Amino acid sequence: MRMKQSPGEITFGVLNLIFLTILSLIFVVPFISIISTSLIGVDEWARRGAYILFPQKIEFTAYKTLLTGGSRLATGFTASILRVLIGTGLNLIFTAPLAYVIGKRNIPGRIGMTLFIFITMVIGGGLIPTFFLIDRLQLTNSFWSMVIPFLISPWNLLIMRNLFMALPESLEEAAIIDGATPMQVLVRVILPLSTASIATIGLFYAVWHWNEWFYAFLYINDTFKLPLQVILKNILDAGMIEDTEM
Secondary structure, eight states: OOOOOOHHHHHHHHHHHHHHHHHHHHHHHHHHHHHHHTTSOHHHHHHHOSOOSSOSSOOOHHHHHHHSTTOHHHHHHHHHHHHHHHHHHHHHHHHHHHHHHHTOTTSTTHHHHHHHHHHHHHOOOOHHHHHHHHHHTTOTTSGGGGTGGGSOOHHHHHHHHHHHHTSOHHHHHHHHHTTOOHHHHIIIIIHHHTHHHHHHHHHHHHHHHHHOOHHHHHHOOOGGGSOHHHHHHHHHHHHHHHHHHO
């Protein structure tokens, strides 16, 4: 049997509903504005501005420009997707084995390797030497200039190392007694038990690849090889220059 609510409880419920509705609108309205603005033409955008909730005339010019094959935005979006997928996959392939090795307590030189990796995290080679290295490796103006120099992140490597070290050593010992090799221990024991941790590190790598634009801007000259982030930055810079000249 449902208990009868007091006037105070009814008032609180109504006010709470109103507050949550307003709060939800605050979060939802910007997304609706972005979608609505993407459905207008250039003339309406120039006349009404860039923040519109209700388009006067629906046009798909923006989507045609975005999805048309050969356009800068289409090729940039493709480059960004490939960078995230290929880059994140290679990051995990190279990070996981090294994290497993430096996490083994019986490996000679483990502390020295960990210290060396930590030093690379706080001390970099510098922008100009790095550019010369990429140029000597003939990676400039190449997709791989956005992937190969960043195969291993020291920070993510140390996090994954600590996660592997938290697993019981008895599991590895049991697998070795059964005749498993170190690689089999990593693939069949450690990695299946660390899927959540690997997914988290993979998310870190994927977000970095998606947001990073500086090195692509530095190493790539061909417009149709640039990722989406650099293209959007160039568009914003061009708009700022036009506003300044006006």
